[in-house]
Amino acid sequence: GEDVxxxxxxxxxxxxxxxxxxxxxxxxxxxxxxxxQEPGAGLQLLTYIFSNMDMKQDQRLTVLxxxxxxxxxxxxxxTQTGDSAIYFCAGSNDxxxxxxxxxxxxxxx
Amino acid sequence: DAGVTQSPTHLxxxxxxxxxxxxxxxxxxxxxxxxQQVLGQGPQFIFQYYEKEERGRGNFPDRFSxxxxxxxxxxxxxxxxxxxxxxxxxxxxxxxxDRTGGYTFGSGTRLTVV
Numbered sequence: 001g002e003d004v005x006x007x008x009x010x011x012x013x014x015x016x017x018x019x020x021x022x023x024x025x026x027x028x029x030x031x032x033x034x035x036x037q038e039p040g041a042g043l044q045l046l047t048y049i050f051s052n053m054d055m056k057q058d059q060r061l062t063v064l065x066x067x068x069x070x071x072x073x074x075x076x077x078x079t080q081t082g083d084s085a086i087y088f089c090a091g092s093n094d095x096x097x098x099x100x101x102x103x104x105x106x107x108x109x
Numbered sequence: 110d111a112g113v114t115q116s117p118t119h120l121x122x123x124x125x126x127x128x129x130x131x132x133x134x135x136x137x138x139x140x141x142x143x144x145q146q147v148l149g150q151g152p153q154f155i156f157q158y159y160e161k162e163e164r165g166r167g168n169f170p171d172r173f174s175x176x177x178x179x180x181x182x183x184x185x186x187x188x189x190x191x192x193x194x195x196x197x198x199x200x201x202x203x204x205x206x207d208r209t210g211g212y213t214f215g216s217g218t219r220l221t222v223v
Contacts, residue, residue, distance in 0.1 A: 004151075033211055042113075042199055043152070043214040088151055095165035096142065097201075097212060099151030 004089060006100035013108055018076040020103045022089035027070065029091035029098075034063065034074045037086045037102070046074070046087075081107050111136070113202050113215035121221045122190050130185045130218045134202030140164075141183040142212060143175055146197040158183055159205050187220075195222045 003025040012018045024032070030051050035043040049056045049063045049072070056063045062075040072089055084107045090097040114133045122128050134141050140159040144152035154167040158177035172188045181202075187194055197219050201212035 031211075035214075042216040043201075045211040045213065048211055090151075095157040095159075096154040096167065097144075097152070098154070101149075101151050 004091060004098055004100035006087075006089060006103045008101065009104050009106070011106045011108060012079050014079060014081060016079055018074075018079045018083065018105055018107075020074045020076075020087050020089075020105065022072040022074075022100055024070050024072065024089070024091045024098075026091055026093070026098070027067070029093060031092045032063075032065065032072050033090045033092065033097065034061075035088045035090060035099075037088065039085075043088065076105075079105075079107050081109070083107055113200055113213050115198075115200050115215040115218050117218060118216065119219045119221075121223060124190055124192060124222055126190050127186065127188045128190060128220060130187075130198050130200075130220070131182065132185070132200030132202075132215060133182045134200075135213055138202035138204055138213070139181055140203045140205045141177055141181065142201045142203070143183070143185045144199040144201065144214075145169075146199055146217070148196070152199055155185070190222045192222050195220060 006022045033048045034046045047058045047061050060077045064073045086102040088099050088102045090099045116131045142157040143155040146152040156175045157165045161177045175185045177183045197217040199217045201214045203212045
């Protein structure tokens, strides 16, 4: 199975950039995802990257993938208070997602 | 268009009881997956169903079972509940073969076992 590891906490000032890091073990993951979870809610898909890509940009979100090091990162530009949440990276195989433990992002004024 | 809907939203059960959780996928999605999220952890895969057949099963005991109906909705059953089964149970639907859309999750059912 897949092991996915993330840093647990990140505190960032409003307006700054946030960078959330993730490492994974299963090189056969074809897609890698970032999900956001707000308190009491389900998971919201933010973005994804195909395993043969190095970078993907989607408005304020930039995903970087280093396949050699099996390292994935999510950069949020101009972080806002509404970005405070838990962020999960996940790798996929044919039928399941393997999640990290999540990074709690706190945005301070 | 309605998203993934789960019922009930909250549930309290006693140890040893049985529980059934329900999920309706997004219209047109034929695959439903179930995940367990214990407080402070990431979701853990339980089952995936596609066209009423089980495609995959995670590392969960036989007390956990599921099924998918002809309308693609699904039920997750847990027998002989333990305190450790207390968690948020998430359902996700997907178009099989369309992984770029990812898996769309419902808001979950919060199960508390006392």
